[in-house]
Amino acid sequence: MLLLVLLVFITMTEFILGCIVLLNKKYSLVNRYFFYFSMGVILWTVSNYLADALFSFFWTKMTYVGSTFIGIFLILFSYYFYSRDFSTRKWILLYTKVVTPVILLLIWIPKLFLKGITTYPGGVNLITGKLYFFYPLFFFTSAAISLWVLIKKYKKANNVTKLQLRYFLIGIFISLVIGFLANSLIPFITTDYTISKFGPFGVIFFIAFTAYAIIRHRLMDIRLVISRSLLYLILVAFVTTIFTFLTFFTATVFNDVLGANAIFTTFFVSLILVLTLEPLKKYIGQNTDKIFFKARIDYQNVLRMISEIISLEIDLNSLTYSVSKILKEELKLSKAILFLPNKTGGGFTAVADSRQVGTRITKNHPLLPYLKKYRDFIVIEEMEREIADLPDSTEKKRMQLVLDELQDLDVSLCVPVFVEGEMKSILMLGKKLSGEIFSKDDFDLLEVFAPQLGTALEKAKLYKEVKDFNIKLKEEVKRATSKLRVANADLEERNVFLENMQGITNLITRTLDFKKVMQGIVNSISEKLKYVGGILLLVDEEQTSRVYIEAITETPLTKKAIKLLPGSIKEYGDNLNTGKTLTIKAIKTGDFQMGASFADFVSPPVPKTIAVTIQKLLGIRTAVAIPIFSEDRIVGAIIFGLNREQKQVSELDYNIMNALADQTGIVYKNLELVNEIRKTNEKLQVANRHLKDLDEAKSEFMSIASHQLRTPLSGIMGYLSMMSEGDFGVMTKEQAHIIQELLEASQRLIRMVNLFLNITRIEAGRFKLNLEKVDIVKVIQAQIKTMRPTTAKKSLKLEFKTPTVKIPPLELDQDKIKDVLLNLVDNAIKYTEKGGITVFLDKTLESVVVSVKDTGVGIDPKEAEKLFSKFVRGSGISRLSPDGSGLGLFIARKIVDAHKGKIWVESEGAGKGSTFKFELPIK
Numbered sequence: 001m002l003l004l005v006l007l008v009f010i011t012m013t014e015f016i017l018g019c020i021v022l023l024n025k026k027y028s029l030v031n032r033y034f035f036y037f038s039m040g041v042i043l044w045t046v047s048n049y050l051a052d053a054l055f056s057f058f059w060t061k062m063t064y065v066g067s068t069f070i071g072i073f074l075i076l077f078s079y080y081f082y083s084r085d086f087s088t089r090k091w092i093l094l095y096t097k098v099v100t101p102v103i104l105l106l107i108w109i110p111k112l113f114l115k116g117i118t119t120y121p122g123g124v125n126l127i128t129g130k131l132y133f134f135y136p137l138f139f140f141t142s143a144a145i146s147l148w149v150l151i152k153k154y155k156k157a158n159n160v161t162k163l164q165l166r167y168f169l170i171g172i173f174i175s176l177v178i179g180f181l182a183n184s185l186i187p188f189i190t191t192d193y194t195i196s197k198f199g200p201f202g203v204i205f206f207i208a209f210t211a212y213a214i215i216r217h218r219l220m221d222i223r224l225v226i227s228r229s230l231l232y233l234i235l236v237a238f239v240t241t242i243f244t245f246l247t248f249f250t251a252t253v254f255n256d257v258l259g260a261n262a263i264f265t266t267f268f269v270s271l272i273l274v275l276t277l278e279p280l281k282k283y284i285g286q287n288t289d290k291i292f293f294k295a296r297i298d299y300q301n302v303l304r305m306i307s308e309i310i311s312l313e314i315d316l317n318s319l320t321y322s323v324s325k326i327l328k329e330e331l332k333l334s335k336a337i338l339f340l341p342n343k344t345g346g347g348f349t350a351v352a353d354s355r356q357v358g359t360r361i362t363k364n365h366p367l368l369p370y371l372k373k374y375r376d377f378i379v380i381e382e383m384e385r386e387i388a389d390l391p392d393s394t395e396k397k398r399m400q401l402v403l404d405e406l407q408d409l410d411v412s413l414c415v416p417v418f419v420e421g422e423m424k425s426i427l428m429l430g431k432k433l434s435g436e437i438f439s440k441d442d443f444d445l446l447e448v449f450a451p452q453l454g455t456a457l458e459k460a461k462l463y464k465e466v467k468d469f470n471i472k473l474k475e476e477v478k479r480a481t482s483k484l485r486v487a488n489a490d491l492e493e494r495n496v497f498l499e500n501m502q503g504i505t506n507l508i509t510r511t512l513d514f515k516k517v518m519q520g521i522v523n524s525i526s527e528k529l530k531y532v533g534g535i536l537l538l539v540d541e542e543q544t545s546r547v548y549i550e551a552i553t554e555t556p557l558t559k560k561a562i563k564l565l566p567g568s569i570k571e572y573g574d575n576l577n578t579g580k581t582l583t584i585k586a587i588k589t590g591d592f593q594m595g596a597s598f599a600d601f602v603s604p605p606v607p608k609t610i611a612v613t614i615q616k617l618l619g620i621r622t623a624v625a626i627p628i629f630s631e632d633r634i635v636g637a638i639i640f641g642l643n644r645e646q647k648q649v650s651e652l653d654y655n656i657m658n659a660l661a662d663q664t665g666i667v668y669k670n671l672e673l674v675n676e677i678r679k680t681n682e683k684l685q686v687a688n689r690h691l692k693d694l695d696e697a698k699s700e701f702m703s704i705a706s707h708q709l710r711t712p713l714s715g716i717m718g719y720l721s722m723m724s725e726g727d728f729g730v731m732t733k734e735q736a737h738i739i740q741e742l743l744e745a746s747q748r749l750i751r752m753v754n755l756f757l758n759i760t761r762i763e764a765g766r767f768k769l770n771l772e773k774v775d776i777v778k779v780i781q782a783q784i785k786t787m788r789p790t791t792a793k794k795s796l797k798l799e800f801k802t803p804t805v806k807i808p809p810l811e812l813d814q815d816k817i818k819d820v821l822l823n824l825v826d827n828a829i830k831y832t833e834k835g836g837i838t839v840f841l842d843k844t845l846e847s848v849v850v851s852v853k854d855t856g857v858g859i860d861p862k863e864a865e866k867l868f869s870k871f872v873r874g875s876g877i878s879r880l881s882p883d884g885s886g887l888g889l890f891i892a893r894k895i896v897d898a899h900k901g902k903i904w905v906e907s908e909g910a911g912k913g914s915t916f917k918f919e920l921p922i923k
Contacts, residue, residue, distance in 0.1 A: 011042050033077040040069030044179075061114065064107045064135060067179070071142030072100050074172070078149040081165075095145070103138050106131060143176045299445050302330045310452050316460040317351070323453060324352035327429065331442065334430030337409065340457070341424065348426055359409070361426070366401045371416040372423055377446070378414040380406055381437060413438055415446050419454035427453070514671050518551040521664050525640060526553050529656060532618050532641035533558050535602075536664070537583060538628075539576065539636055547587065547636070548573035561614040565606065572605045580604075586625040586637045592657070593625040594646060601625055601639050622646050626661040630669045638664065713753065717746045744790070751826075754819070769813040769898055776810050776817075776848060776920070777802070780839060783821045791829055797836030798825070805843050811923050816895045820903075823888040824852040824916045832856035835913075847901070847922055853915040859907040867905060868893040892918070 015038065044066030050059040079092050106113050112129045147169070154165040305326050313319040320338045328336040338352035339361060346363025361367060371378070383403050390396040406414055409428055417425040427450070432438070518536055525534035533553030540546040549569055552558060562569055574584055582593035583601045595601070599611035601623050606614075614620075620641040628636045640657050642649065720743040722728060724736065731739065784800045791798040821839075828837040835855025842849045859867070870890045889903075896903040896918045907914035 011045050015039075015042055029080045030077065033073050033080060037070060037073040037077055040066050040073055042066075044070060057114075061107050064113075065104065067139060068100065068103050068107070070179075071139050071146075072096050074146040075142055075149070078146045078153075081150075081153065092145070092149075099138065099142075103135065106134060147173060147176075297331060297441070299441050302326065303445060303448060305330070306449055307452065310456040313456075314460055314463040316457070316464045319456060319460045320352040327427075331429070332433045334433060335411070335428075336430065337411065337428040339426040339428065361405070365405060366398050367405050367414075368423075370398070370402050371414070371426065375416060375418060377416075377443065378402070378406065379438065380412045380414075413442075413446075415450055417450045417454040417457070419451070419458055424454045425457050512671065512674050514675070515551070517667055517671060518664075519554070521660070521667070522551045522553045522638070525638075525660070526555055529660070532620050532643050534641065535639040537573075537587075537636050537639070538668075539587065539634070545576045546573060547576055547579065547584065550636070557618050561617050564610055564613060564617075566610075572602070574605055582623075583625045583637050583639055586627045587634050590627050590629070590634055592627070592654070594649070595623055596621065596646060598623045598641065619643050622649060624649070624657060626657050628661050628665045628668065630665040630672075635665065635668055637661075713746060713750050717743065717750065720746060751819075751822070767894065767898065769816065771811050771813055773809040774812055774814045774817070775807075776812075776850070777807055777841065779814060779818060780821060780841060780850070783818055783825065784839060787822070787825050787829070790826075791837065794829065794833075796829065796832055796834070798829075798839075799836070800839045801841070803841045803843060807841060807843055807848055808922060810848065810920055812899055812920060813895075817899075817920075820892045820895050820918060821850065821852075823892050824918075827888065827916070828852055828854035828856060828914075832913075843922075847919045849917055849919045851915055851917045853913065855913045858910045858912040859905060859914045860910060861907065864905050864907065868903065896920070 019035070044063055047059045047062035047066050050062075075092060075096055109131075112131045113135070114132065115129050150165060150169050150172075154169065306323060309319065309322045309326065313322060320340070324336040324338050327333060336352065337350050337359070339348035339359075340351050341347075342349055342360075342363075347365070347368070348361045350357055350359040380403065383399065383406075387396060387399050387403060390399070406428070410430060411428040412431045413429040415427040415429070416423050417427060427446075429438075518538075522534045522536050525531050533555060535549060535553075536551045537547050538550045540548055549572060552562065552569065565572065574581060576584060576587065581601055581603065582595055586593045593601075597612075598615035598620050599606075599608045603611045618641060621644055622642040624640045624642065625637050626640065627634050628638065638657070638661055642653070720739055723731065724739050724743060780800055784798060788798055825837060825839070832854045833856070837852065837854045840849075840851040840853065842851070868889045870887065893903050899920055901918060901920045903916070903918035905914055905916050
């Protein structure tokens with residue numbers, strides 16, 4: 001009896017477990033194969049018990065069917081659980097698809113697997129066949145494959161999945177060992193099968209360890225389904241028990257279940273039951289949740305509360321305190337500590353938990369690189385188990401240091417917070433007050449919340465930095481105000497400098513006249529910069545040793561000063577080799593020169609006494625010579641006259657003078673380039689006029705030559721034609737052949753002359769069309785007929801595909817279109833060695849398209865467009881037809897363009913033939 005009760009318990013538990021897993025995710029292959037595995041266990045358990053009863057031989061075979069399902073579906077469940085290893089997929093699926101039907105067929109083949117059974121009062125014994133030994137081998141292989149796959153996944157799994165697999169592996173291993181020993185190995189060796197009835201008890205271990213993995217480590221995440229199923233099972237059992245007892249009680253006490261007393265009692269008890277059912281359900285739910293969930297948390301509400309704080313709070317202290325408080329209270333935690341990076345020295349410091357504020361994690365502690373490397377949560381309990389499983393190694397020691405740090409802080413979960421790849425915070429959570437481990441919902445909440453927290457912390461940090469900066473700024477403003485007043489004066493000067501430089505730039509860029517530009521530069525020294533004036537000297541490009549005066553500031557005073565000179569201003573240049581002035585020194589050295597004596601800059605050649613007089617007249621107290629750089633050479637210098645002492649010349653003055661000299665160098669180079677361009681343009685214009693004259697002479701020559709050639713050629717062709725037709729008597733076959741060759745050569749020459757005439761007409765603007773209504777089909781047919789003798793000589797096929805639709809008459813110049821068609825067909829014949837030429841005529845809505853397709857040498861697509869240019873031939877064409885001019889396609893394009901059409905060529909490449917097409921509008 002006890003055996004039956006245990007087997008019923010195993011069967012019902014396994015059935016419920018399998019159904020719950022299937023209903024939780026019925027489309028998941030993992031859940032389906034677990035369900036099929038459970039059904040196999042049930043079939044094996046029930047068949048094993050019934051094998052001692054009626055139809056024992058049938059049920060004995062069914063035990064092997066059930067265990068076959070166990071082995072096969074355990075392999076499939078193991079393969080699809082957690083992750084798939086595609087390298088083993090092919091042979092695992094092959095094994096399950098091939099071996100399963102073979103074993104099932106083997107079980108039911110008479111005599112080969114089982115010959116029969118012998119019964120005795122204690123049970124039955126099997127009489128095995130010759131092939132029975134295959135079954136223990138199959139079951140052992142299936143179990144080994146399943147365990148190998150699960151162990152392989154266990155090694156690669158993360159911490160949570162590893163714990164789930166650990167207990168599942170232990171349970172399945174014990175169950176398989178017991179089942180294999182009791183039902184296969186021991187009976188096979190001893191030929192005594194009485195022990196096989198104890199095989200199903202191994203399933204108890206599987207159920208126990210699987211249930212522990214579900215409750216404790218969220219295996220397959222079906223705790224909610226189990227919890228609710230258990231709740232309603234208890235409710236149904238309770239209600240059923242009450243009504244069964246009530247029926248028995250009323251029947252016993254009142255001797256009538258339908259009497260008034262019995263009905264009243266039943267009604268009263270039912271009313272009490274209805275009123276107490278909901279509280280009872282709630283009570284049972286709370287107790288089942290203590291087992292499966294301990295305490296229910298509204299994660300959506302928690303996330304909403306945290307999101308509100310994150311979106312509204314910008315003060316860093318308030319944000320960290322509020323987030324820590326909500327996590328601690330809502331998740332029912334012993335603590336929630338938030339660590340932020342230190343401003344200096346690296347590491348992190350606790351800022352939120354009141355008892356541990358100020359706790360530091362130094363930058364050298366192993367915890368920080370561990371978090372940065374794995375970027376994942378650290379569950380303390382899982383890390384302890386992982387460390388225990390590791391052999392002694394450096395990794396184990398490093399992980400132990402991390403664990404020690406977390407245990408010192410008395411936390412159960414560590415959550416790193418990353419923003420754009422950088423760890424911005426560390427959240428450490430203490431144990432749950434309920435004693436439960438962290439669930440999948442907890443992890444999901446933290447995974448959603450952590451990035452938001454990181455962004456909010458960055459926002460709060462920026463706010464704090466701005467706030468601190470504002471305080472600091474107020475202090476700095478006071479100190480900077482005095483500096484600002486001083487700087488304002490300098491800034492105003494610089495603004496004036498920039499305005500002046502902009503004004504000078506605008507002034508000197510209004511004209512390209514070299515002398516006006518140079519004069520504008522020296523005039524700006526007094527007008528814009530408010531100096532006394534300036535002298536601009538340049539190095540002579542032809543006589544490189546000569547330095548001459550290009551421009552002097554024009555003011556009333558400078559004009560008086562110039563009149564003091566005995567000679568013209570142009571006479572007072574200097575020699576770069578022999579000159580001793582500071583101006584020459586500035587040009588030679590490339591450094592600015594400054595002095596109080598104006599004579600040091602201009603004397604000699606200006607007499608010293610006159611230089612002194614000019615200085616007094618103009619009021620110059622300081623003179624400065626700045627070299628002018630044009631790219632990598634010095635082209636001159638500017639002498640600035642200032643009405644202030646040397647010590648009063650500021651850095652801004654130096655910047656102004658250098659900037660003007662640099663600007664002068666740029667303008668000098670630009671004007672040089674402009675002059676070069678002008679000279680080049682003049683040369684090009686002369687050359688262009690010369691080329692036009694030559695082109696006109698060439699066109700005139702070609703026109704005259706063409707007209708002169710056309711008349712005798714026409715006569716020659718006439719006589720040759722008459723001779724060919726026998727007007728001068730009968731000729732021999734050889735003579736007729738020669739005459740025909742001469743006639744064809746003359747025709748080609750006439751076509752060439754016509755080409756040149758057309759070219760000259762086009763270039764002279766005398767190309768005209770004689771438009772008339774023409775039947776294009778007849779034109780093409782006539783041309784094809786005239787060209788057939790030529791194609792016959794090369795054994796080529798020439799045909800015209802008559803269009804299936806009616807082609808309306810076109811308004812065109814018949815002779816010129818004939819020339820186009822003749823040119824295209826003639827080219828196709830020249831460049832086609834075998835095959836043939838086909839002419840097509842197609843009609844579109846607004847035009848007709850003539851296509852000449854050949855099987856010849858083809859055209860490189862890169863050369864296709866160039867072929868329609870003057871004197872252009874395809875590469876390698878001259879060896880096939882050396883007598884081409886390169887003008888035929890050019891003329892053809894001009895003719896088609898004149899008809900407002902277009903012409904083009906299509907080819908897939910060399911050796912693949914080509915198709916020339918031209919399109920004419922239907923008017």
